[in-house]
Amino acid sequence: MGSKNPRSHPGGNSHIAAGLKLFNLAHFFDAHEELEEAWREAPRGTPQRRHLQGLVQLAVAFHHESRRNIAGARSVLDRGIRNLAGADESLPDLDFDRLRSDLAQWQKHLAGTDHERNRPKPPRIAQRDR
Numbered sequence: 001m002g003s004k005n006p007r008s009h010p011g012g013n014s015h016i017a018a019g020l021k022l023f024n025l026a027h028f029f030d031a032h033e034e035l036e037e038a039w040r041e042a043p044r045g046t047p048q049r050r051h052l053q054g055l056v057q058l059a060v061a062f063h064h065e066s067r068r069n070i071a072g073a074r075s076v077l078d079r080g081i082r083n084l085a086g087a088d089e090s091l092p093d094l095d096f097d098r099l100r101s102d103l104a105q106w107q108k109h110l111a112g113t114d115h116e117r118n119r120p121k122p123p124r125i126a127q128r129d130r
Helices: 014-024 028-041 047-066 070-083 096-111
Strands: none
Touching: 014 028, 014 047, 028 047, 047 070, 047 096, 070 096
């Protein structure tokens, strides 16, 4: 069973660790399920819970994109990015600078009209280099 403190290293919460692994394998629906469990365990009304919601929303956005629901992907991606503001403090072991750069490319791509050409690589949520 996972730790009740998602603030720790992502490996300290089995749902976060599993969700990130699934996300990085582009298994976005399953990633959403695991990350949602971590979100449910987080204390209500905390920045940590909002940041976990942002990770859930990223997984949902890329699941939508994989099913060619571009409008849904764009909308949920934007909300996820907003909910990740300040996540560097709640989840300090994750490389949010790299992730934000990847997500900016995706925002541009999803705002365009030709969604088959110049498709960026799927984003990865990596550990921060120490």
